[in-house]
Every structure is written in C-alpha cells, then in structure tokens.
Amino acid sequence: MTQDPMSPSPHALARGIFGALALFAVWELAARLFDLPSYILPAVSEILARFWTARAVLGEAAAYTLGEALAGYLLGGAIGVGLALAVTLVPPLRKVIVPAATAVNSVPVVAFSPLILLWFGMGVSSKIVMVAVAVSFTMFVSALAGFDRVDERSVNLMRSFGASRAAILWKLRLPTALPLILSGMRLSTVRSLIVAIVTEMLGAYGGLGWVIYQAVIVIDFVQVWAAIFVASVASLGFFAVVSLLERRLVFWR
Amino acid sequence: MTPAEEPILDLRRLSKTFGEVQALNGVDLAVQPGEFVTVVGPSGCGKSTLFNIVAGLEEPDAGSVLRFEGQSVHARQLLGQVSFMPQRDLLLAWRNVIDNAILPLEIEGANKAEARAEAQRMLPEFGLAGFADKYPHELSGGMRQRVALMRTFMFKRDLMLLDEPFGALDALTRTMMQRWLLDVWQKHKRTVLFITHDVDEAIFLGDKVLVMTARPGAIKLSRKVDLPRPRGADLVTSPEFISLKRELLDAIEEESMKTFGPASH
Amino acid sequence: MTPAEEPILDLRRLSKTFGEVQALNGVDLAVQPGEFVTVVGPSGCGKSTLFNIVAGLEEPDAGSVLRFEGQSVHARQLLGQVSFMPQRDLLLAWRNVIDNAILPLEIEGANKAEARAEAQRMLPEFGLAGFADKYPHELSGGMRQRVALMRTFMFKRDLMLLDEPFGALDALTRTMMQRWLLDVWQKHKRTVLFITHDVDEAIFLGDKVLVMTARPGAIKLSRKVDLPRPRGADLVTSPEFISLKRELLDAIEEESMKTFGPASH
C-alpha cells in the first residue's frame, strides 16, 4: 500500500502554522493593496498591534468571558450528563426527557436570550445559563449515546458479582461513556465561548461580547477584530486543554 | 470426585420461556463438587440461558426446581454466589490487569490493597507475571482470556460457570489455553460447568459431557469421560477418544439438523 | 489434477520484510491448475502476508520470484487477476445479496443488469435462493460467508485465495460450510489456495496441506492428502486421516512453540 492519506503527517503542525500565516499574508496584502478602510477589513498588522495596545482591556474581557463560558460549560455538562444518568437509571423517563430535550434544542439559543436576560439579569448568571442551555443538549446526547453503548453482557457480569446499581453505574457505565462524553465536551468548548460572547452582545457588564458591542457603536472595527482574535485564541486554548484532558483520561482509546 | 457426595448444583424440570419462545424445557442436571462438566449443543438451544439462570440473572419458569449446596433457592439468591465467566472476556478497558482481576473482590467490599497483593501473587500461575500494569489493549487475545479467567478464579465461589471461554480464539491458541486451564483447575480444585461448541474440547476437558437438544433445550445425552488425567495432546487420536467423539457428534448432528433447516439457517 | 501441467502459481525464494519485521523468508510454492491447497501455520507466521502478495496488494522483497500462468510478474500486475476472499466476509452493509455478489463485476465494468441476472441464476447453488433482496444484517453468519464466497466465485479468475473463510464460525456451522464448499468447488473446478487454523479442516478440504514455519514464514512441510473424494463426515475418524493429522499437528506444535513462548504470547 502507498502511504495512507488519512493518518496525520509529521508536518501537521508546521502545515497548520503555514496555513495560518498564508491566510494572514493574503489578508494583509489585500488590505494594503486595495487600501481597505478598517470598517471594511483592517489589516492583520493593525489588529495585532491593537492586541498589544489594548491588552489590558482585552485581557480583562477575555478572563470575564472565559469565566462565564467555563462556568456555563461545567453546569451544562453536569446537567447534560445528569439527565442522561437519570434516563439511564429510570428508563420510563426516557420517553419524556428525550423529546423535550430535542424540542428545546430545536429553538435557537438566541431566541431564549430575552427570556433568560429577563429571568437572570444582565450579569454573569444569564451568560452562564445560556451557555449551559447550549452545552447541555450536546452533552446529553453524547452521554446518553455513551451510556447506551454499555454492553449488556458486562452489566450481567457485574450483577453476577453481586454488584448494586450504583456500583454498576460508577464502575462500568460511567467509564464506558467517558470517551463519548469527552468528545462531546471537546465539541462544546468552542460553542460555549461563542454563546457567551453572543449573549454578552445582547446585554452585559463586561466581557469580549461587550467589548465588541461597544466597539461597533464607536465604529472601531480594529477593536472588534482584536476581540475576535482573542476569542479565537481562547477557544483554541480551551479546545486544546480539553483535548489533552481527553487523551489523558481516555488512554485506552 | 466422590459421586456419593451431595451435588453442589441440582436442577430439576428447569424450564424458561421468553414470551413466545421456549428456551429451556425440563432440564435435569446434577453437578458434584469438584466435577468438570462440559456442555455442548446446537446454537440457540438455550445454553447461555441455562447459565444465566444459574448465575442468578434470570428466574426460571414456575415449577422449576433449583437446588444449590443442598438448599432449594430462587435464582436471584445466587447473585454473588457463583463465579461466572461470560462468552467473551469483557475486560474493562480502563483497568489494568490487576484491577480487572480484583473487580469482583472490590464489589464484595474487600480491602483494595490486600486484593491487589493477592492478585499479584496469583499472576505467575496464570502466565501473567510482569503484566500487572498492562491495559487490555496491550494484551493478546489469549492473555485477555487468561485475565478473565483469573478474575473468575479470584471470585472464590465453589461453582464456576464458563460460557465458551475460548470461543473467540484460533485453534492453536485454544489448545494451549485448554491445557493450561486443566493445570490450573487441578491445582485449585473447583467445580466447573463449561459451555463449548467444540466436541474435542468438551471431551478433552470434561469429567462428564452433556449434549443438549435443539430449542427448547433439555439434556439429550450425558457421558462420563473415562480418560486418564493429566491429558496430553496425543489423547485426541486415541481410540477411546475417537469412539466417544463419534457418539457425541452423531447426537449433535441429529440435533443441529433440526436447527439448520434448509431455509432457517 | 495432473501434476505434469505447468503450475498456475509458482513462488520461489519469496520474502517480505516490513521495516524491522521479516514476515516471509524464502517461500517456495507451486500450485497446479484445479488443485485445492490448504495452508496452516502458527498465528502471525505470514499467511495473510503471502496472500496479500499473491492478490497484488503488496510487493515482495527484491530477489523474490513470482510467476503466474507461466510468466514472471510484479505483484501489482496481479491486481484484478486473482479472486481473493479475505478472512472476514467484508460485505457492504448497504448492498443487498445480489449487489454484494456482483461488486467485482461492477468494478470490471460489466453490464449491471446482466451481472445481476447471472448472480440470480447462481443463488440456488449457493443456498441463497430467495435471499436476493436481503441485506447483510438480515442474514445469519453462515449465509454471509456464502455471499462472500459467491462474490469470490463471480470474480471469475483461475486462482482463488480464501483466507480463513470459516474462521469466525462455530464448529457446527463450519462443518456444514466445508461440505458445501467441496460440492461447489467440484462443480466449478477452480484452483484454490485456502488458509486455515484448523488441521481437521485443512485435511478434510485439501489435495495438499502446507505447514508454515513460525515467523519469518517459509514452507516447513508439504503433504499430499490421498483420501478419496467426495469426503464424508466419518472421514475424520479414519486411520489415514488420524495419522496424517498426527504428523501435521506435531509439525505445527513444534512451530507454534516458537511463537507461544512464555512471555511473548
């Protein structure tokens, strides 16, 4: 066989960096060549420079948003996994919870935003709730698929050892579901940040979304892009951390 | 093997029906302490169902009699009383060899450190010396089976149920495992009920071979195996072996013909 | 079987190395047209590697000689020239029985309707009458194997390679399939190279049995099977069968001991 195009090459990282640099180069060139005003597309160099000059504001905002995203992410993860657990432990619940969760998930989260802003105020709690709503469904679906994947024969083996429901859950179901739970968590990282930012744009006291909103008002698009860059870096970092955690925890593949 | 002793397991008129399907129909079976009983029968005849009942996982139909260590019991009372090894190894991927082996002790509430120490001592006997910290995905098929067997052995119950423990292995590896199992069994002297599809294996291992009928399963034939132990590889070509094999094969063929009808198969 | 004929496949000093691992080391092997050759050998000795080379999927090391129908060829020239059935059935879940069977013809660019009609005609012979429109998940293990075999037969090439086609089946179903394969083979008279782990199977099916050495694989022993055809179930208890089996088992045991060292296994 010739080399498998599916497996990663040894140059994967270099190529990724090359791709990013190439994009930046084209972007910079386009911005300069066509002399684009910043309200259409600011040059990358300009954005990176702002990265530095506005580092205090951006850093604080990023910490604020990451805090919200992380809290909502954990809460949503707990809710999603908890619901999946409930459905697994009390099978009749499945018929109620699965369709309800599907219906709720079919509504775009932004549609809930006015209600959630109303119920939970403009502070961090509304962001946390929004992120939790967005994350919990993904986690519910992933965890449920994970719990369902448990081999009935393994359950029977545990029962033959005299294991209780709780012991089976703790020693068998949870570890079996872990790979799917973690891949759901990996997917949810990017989403949690986006939802936090978007909710901040609808009303907040701080955070990257708030910075973006303010910057749009004063037509400062360099600031908007700088905030987006920060968000992207934060997302990638969050993604990488969870991926690392995943590789650590699911060492058996 | 003193046949006069009271049987450890005694089943009478044991039946089991799943909705429309009758899986077992009047199984009569007695196993003496220390005996190695092998069970063969066509696919789908109810062998695993029988084991599930004896392991306490399913209740038999009303009217069935299930006696264990001299007492009449409900199947569920046997949960935790019998060491059961299902058809595949079913190792937990996130536990290493030692921790897979001590799983039943952990569930019993034993001290973890002590259980680990005990398992560590048993490793060489199971040909797993030096593999304590390996995870299932780092083991070969034969080694995984041995870990599963070790787990079953660590759950020290007088009766062991082994459901096609070597079903997934190739013929050569299987031969090695059989010899090794006899070694270990002879040392530990436990009572074994062993399901297999392979008649050679049934004769090679068993003190007694049971042939089950096609579904609904019952005991069609029961044969003592009067071959000397320890048994070597050349046994399979001995005349006694061959004549017993012939008899068993004929019985099985008769039953499996009922299963492998021209269209049903 | 006229041994004087020119061999359809002729391998000399065939070797294959994967990085550090030498899988095959000087395999010498000639197969006559119409011959049924079975290959046994310890796990990991290079049987599948040998088949992959003959199917054109891997190139052997430099210095190896590979002759097919009288001509010296590169392995890749054999792609599409040999009908190859891998260890498992590998049916495509989204194609029904007929469409799985005609897959190789489709790839050859044959007219689909004609290929289907031809497959339809062959179904009864493969015990699949009435199952044309069924999908793999609706079939039993034995039936799936027969579809895979039918697919291999429909790819009409003079040489067929069957890599443990019955490896995944239980002993009883396997026996049924063996008898059926001999029936079909005798009607179609194709050349067959057949890998198995099961010595009984190797003798029961083959005109010639090859035993391979442990890795790196070479031919250790080659034995003609002078048993009359058609062969029945009672053959396995005949003296000739048993003595041949003994000889082969000894050879295999010697080799597999090299593989199943105390720690390596």
Place this chain on the structure above:
Amino acid sequence: ADLESVSLRLKWLPQAQFVGFYMAKAKGYYEDEGLDLAINPGGPNLLTENLVATGADTFGLSGGTDSVFAAIEKGLPITCIGISHQETPFVFVSKADGPVQEIADFKDASITTWFTGANYVLFGMLAANDIDRTDMNIQPQQVSVTPFVDGQVDVVTATRYNEYYTLMQRVGEENLKRFVPEDFGVSFPRDTLIVGNDFAAEHPELVQGFMRASVKGWLDAFADKEAAIDLIMKEAPTLERPHQEFMLDEVEKIMLAGAAAEQGLFTIDMDAVSSAHQILVDYDVLGGPIDLEAAFDSQFIDAIPSAERLPE
C-alpha cells in the same frame, strides 16, 4: 423616466418611528423625484453609518448626532443632511412614590441606562447639576424594563415612544416621574439622515429630491395618522396598533420640537449639535473636536422652504 436605484437604511425595524419614509414611498413621492428607493430595516449590531460609507446603502437614518461624530472621527465618508429628532428622544424615569424625586437623588440611586450614547446624556445631566458620578451605581440597561417595574432599579432610561409606553402600561403614567434631559441643560438630537459624500457630490439633485419626498411623506403621515398606522401595520403585522399610534404621536412632537417648530422638519440646529458635541469632547469619547461644518450640511434641507416643511 429612468429611475435611479437607491436605498435608505433605517436604524431599526419597521415601526411608526419611520412611517414618514414608508408614506413617501407608498405615495410615489420618491419616484416623482427620479428615485427608485428601497427601504432597508436596521438591526442590532448593524451600523447605518458603516453601510452608507461603504456604499451598501445610499441614505441612512442613523443613530444620532453621537454616531455621526464617531463616524466622522473615524474618517467615514458620510455627511449628515438632516436631523429628525430635534430633542433627546429618551427620558430618565423613576417611580412617583419612590426614593428618587429630584436629580440630586440620583446620587444614591441605582440607575440603568444604555451605554450606546444615552449614558453621556446622563453624565451631562449629572455634571450640569454638580453631581459627582465617580462612585455612583450606574449599570448597563437590558432590553427589558422589568427590573425597574420590580423595584430592583430606581431610575431607568426610556425612549419616549417605546419603553415609556411599556412603563405606562405596566406601572401607570401617574406612578411615573420623568427627568427630561432638556430640563437639565442637555440635549442630544438623534435619528440623523446621512448620505455618502461621493453620492452627494455626484447627484446633489437626487439628494435634494430625497429630502423633498421624505418631508412630504412625513407631513402626510402627520395629516392622516390612521393611514400611516395602517401602512406600518402592513409592514409589521405583529406590532401592537395602540403602541404604534402612541409612537407616532410622540415622534411628531419630537420631530417638531426646538428649531423645527419654526423652520420645519429635518432642521439641523447647529447650536444643539455643538452642545452635544461638547459633551462628548468633555468626556473624552471623542479624541478631540471634529469639523462640524463639514459633517453637518444644511444646504439640502434649507433649499426646501420652511413653509413646506411644517404641517398646515
């Protein structure tokens, strides 16, 4: 005749606040001026100045004097050619029986306001009344006024035509106390009409025509409010008619207030503009003074006689 395709970008979705433009379009006034005008609604995070500057839209009804200043400062090539709301369209509201009875009470009150311009009006009001806002409790205001209704907030910001209506519905007008910026020496004219500089230079006659048609549309809307509201309800059927009727009444007052009372609709009152400008300079919202004369161009609106810009 050949109509020129142009567009007007609003600051928000269709509602009575903009009905004059819909009226002018319905009556064919834009076509009479040689314009094939499309009315594009706005939305959150959509900046009218931006869209006009890039040529995506020809005309815009933008946020207000404050957003025009910001655009000019950032170098966007746009000019304001008319001001719709002559005085600050929002007020600060407290409860009639609540702790905030006069501006001095703001000091210890919890206040919410929009940080999109309204906050500077508030700061200006506080400064004009010698109140130091450095350690006051001023928070961003969310879409809903419920926190105020529920008593969690003492002072809330409300547009006179929108949130104030909601407050009247939920609390009752008699229970509300209004703080009008103009009463405290601060004024922010809003809802500014803007055009791209290139377009204005190339087609001054079309800009002129646009202004003429728009003025006529608005006067028609004031003259026949029933028809005007019908028009809006057709554009946005899920709106509440009584609210839209209230909105039109309020908008009429705001559009005809101040200098417009004499000079007519869309008057650019440079005094009001520079006073708003001064507040933003004082608070360092703007990096420095901008060239107001260049940014606000009265020639198009002044070309229409005042008599034609006032109701009968």
Place this chain on the structure above:
Amino acid sequence: MAGAQPVARRFGAVLPLLKGVVVLAAVLLAVELLVIAFDIRPYVLPRPSAVLEAILRTPAAYRDAMVRTGLETLLGFGAGALFGIWIGIAFSRLRFLRETIFPIFIVSQTIPVIAFGALVVMWFGNTILAKAVIVFYLTFFPVTVNALLGMRAVDEKQVQLLRSFGASDREIMRKLRFPTALPHIFVALRIASALGLAGAVVGEWFGDTTGLGVLLLQGMYAENMVAIWASILCSAVLGVAFFAAIGLAEKRIVFWGGESA
C-alpha cells in the same frame, strides 16, 4: 408479526406525529393551568392560550416568517451539507490541503457572526442569499468533521478487497468510503440543523423585513412577551420538523443501521 408489519408501516409515519401533537397539546394545557394556578405574571411566562391567540390574530405574518426562515435554512443547509461532504472528501484524499486548511476552519468557527452584520450586508446585501450564507457557514463545519471521521472509519480490509478486484481510488471512494461515512454525516446533519436555524434567525437581525428572527427582535424590543413566545414556538416547530425530516431521510438512506459490515 408478519400481519402486523404492513399496518405498522402504514401508520408508521403518522403515528409518531399524532403522538407528538397530543403530547404538545398536553404540555401546553399543563402550562396554561400552571400559569393560572400560580398566578404567574405574563412578563415572566404568558399563558399558552394567549400565545396561540397572538399567532391566530395574524396567521399570515407567522406563516410567512416560518416559510422565509425555513427557506433560508434549507438553502444554506443544503449548500453547507454538500460543501461539507465535498470538502470532507477532498480533505480525506489530499492530506496537505487538510493539514493546511483545517485549523483555519476550526478558528473560523469561533467568530461570532452577529458581530459582522455590516460585512454580511456589504458582501451579500439584504437578500435571502446573505442568510443562506450564514447558515452555510454554520453547517458545513460539523459535516466536514464527521465526513472526515466517517471516511476514516472505513475497514482497511474492505479497501484491500476492492483493490484486489482492481478498483481505482475513485471507485473505492464511491462504493466504499462514502457509504461508510454516511451514518457519521447524518449525526452531523442533526447537529447542524439546529445550528443552521439559529444562523438564519440571527441572520435576520441584519436588517430584514420577514422571518422569525425579525418577529423575535420586534417582540424583544417592544417587550412583548407573548410575541417572543410566539416566535419561540414557531421556531421550535420548524426545528423539530427539520430534525424529524433528517431523521426520516436517515432511516431511508442509512437503512442498514450504521454498522459498517
């Protein structure tokens, strides 16, 4: 069993729908009673009957909005699915392309579209195309990820089998890799349908005249809770319909249940 099957099949499509409607009605009734019993203020939670009444007062507005938002979603989703699959195939064959471009795709998904309404309007105008583009942007990514994952899930032994029949790379893609990836692709399509609908709704916040996003926005700023709930209800109906349609398509197309052999 044999007799029951055709009957079950005939009602198979209708029965769950019917059941869904009954369940929905029951839930709405329960909420209605709850709101009345606990005297919940309409600003916290309006009565479902009031919401339904609002929809029935201007049914055309809600119908048009659903049609419009549905159409936007459908267009963008279709394009996103096709592009996602196509680029997934390209990525699976061209490693250099994948390793260079894929990280950029990941980063692209961290950009909140609503911050760039102006750019969208500038580039695509106030057309249905603009919304479809946003939906496209949100949907193609999960599809690409899963298509790639699915094509990697192929059994290498099956690839070898087809090679031995003399199959080309293209034939292997068509006859093996793509069908193997289909179940994974459908999982992505389910996720993407909800994302896509959200994209269409947000897209309508960039200056549009019809659509559920417009109704939602109007409800939000007029603090009309009934109108907000009415648009939520409509988008739930639309979302569930999309989800169900994909499920139905999946059942038809991936009839073998996803196992690869």
